[in-house]
Amino acid sequence: MRRWIQILIGGAVCGVIMLVICFQSLGDGFLHIYYLNIGQGDATLVRTPGRQYILIDGGPGDAVLGELAGVMPFFARRIDVIVLSHPHADHLDGLIEVLERYDVGTVMMTGVSYGYKGYERFLELIEERGVNVVFVNGGTDYALDDVVLDIVYPLESLAGREFENVNNSSISLRLLYGKRIFYFSGDLEIEGEEELVASPLDLRSDVLKAGHHGSRTSSSEPFLDLVQPQWAVISCGVDNQFLHPHPETIAHFQKRDMTIYRTDLDGRVDLWSDGNEIFFGN
Numbered sequence: 001m002r003r004w005i006q007i008l009i010g011g012a013v014c015g016v017i018m019l020v021i022c023f024q025s026l027g028d029g030f031l032h033i034y035y036l037n038i039g040q041g042d043a044t045l046v047r048t049p050g051r052q053y054i055l056i057d058g059g060p061g062d063a064v065l066g067e068l069a070g071v072m073p074f075f076a077r078r079i080d081v082i083v084l085s086h087p088h089a090d091h092l093d094g095l096i097e098v099l100e101r102y103d104v105g106t107v108m109m110t111g112v113s114y115g116y117k118g119y120e121r122f123l124e125l126i127e128e129r130g131v132n133v134v135f136v137n138g139g140t141d142y143a144l145d146d147v148v149l150d151i152v153y154p155l156e157s158l159a160g161r162e163f164e165n166v167n168n169s170s171i172s173l174r175l176l177y178g179k180r181i182f183y184f185s186g187d188l189e190i191e192g193e194e195e196l197v198a199s200p201l202d203l204r205s206d207v208l209k210a211g212h213h214g215s216r217t218s219s220s221e222p223f224l225d226l227v228q229p230q231w232a233v234i235s236c237g238v239d240n241q242f243l244h245p246h247p248e249t250i251a252h253f254q255k256r257d258m259t260i261y262r263t264d265l266d267g268r269v270d271l272w273s274d275g276n277e278i279f280f281g282n
């Protein structure tokens with residue numbers, strides 16, 4: 001009799017675990033964007049309505065791992081797409097940790113040439129793991145689930161090219177879901193923004209992740225005139241040595257009545273959308 005009770009309890013526990021896993025595996029119909037709290041750097045995780053994961057940059061060190069564990073189910077070991085905006089340590093180093101621990105489908109990058117050990121390790125790992133690589137350039141769209149990644153920068157292929165200021169090789173993209181658009185600009189500075197302003201590309205977006213951690217070398221007025229964002233998210237570290245974000249950038253945003261979220265003050269910024277409305281929380 002006691003054995004039957006043990007079997008029944010064991011069965012019930014297994015059932016509950018299976019239900020939890022099934023529940024966590026189902027999409028909820030919302031796009032989720034997590035602007036991760038990784039200190040002075042950039043890392044954003046996107047969960048599509050059908051539960052595919054896109055990681056845009058990985059931040060410095062390994063802080064991204066704790067953040068991913070905080071927003072992904074414990075059994076999720078796959079990142080469908082990684083986007084490396086540019087190969088600076090504060091965007092790249094966490095991606096090395098991710099490539100070592102997660103099954104990664106595709107890496108999107110510019111293929112720019114840049115002398116940094118971490119970048120060499122990143123490229124080695126991609127090759128070792130047989131990860132699909134896409135060198136992106138402007139005007140290209142990638143559909144994933146119900147989401148479209150509209151690459152706006154660079155305007156042309158940068159594979160193999162060297163940059164004096166590699167910030168200006170940053171991938172900038174618009175993520176489209178339903179009627180809503182979310183802009184990610186890496187560390188693209190004013191020189192790159194000027195190229196975009198002069199291009200015929202549609203830049204309009206609802207939420208802007210401020211370029212270069214809110215530095216005044218990005219988010220120029222002509223650029224903001226075309227993006228017309230209502231919200232800005234700034235990813236920067238508490239009391240960072242670069243004094244990001246710059247008061248001038250904040251003033252530009254405030255002048256436009258934009259709502260500002262900052263990872264140094266707000267921690268991880270969570271956003272979700274059904275394609276019509278946009279909601280923020282922590």
Ligand SMILES: [Zn+2]
Pocket residue numbers: 041042088090091187212213
């Ligand atoms: Zn940066």
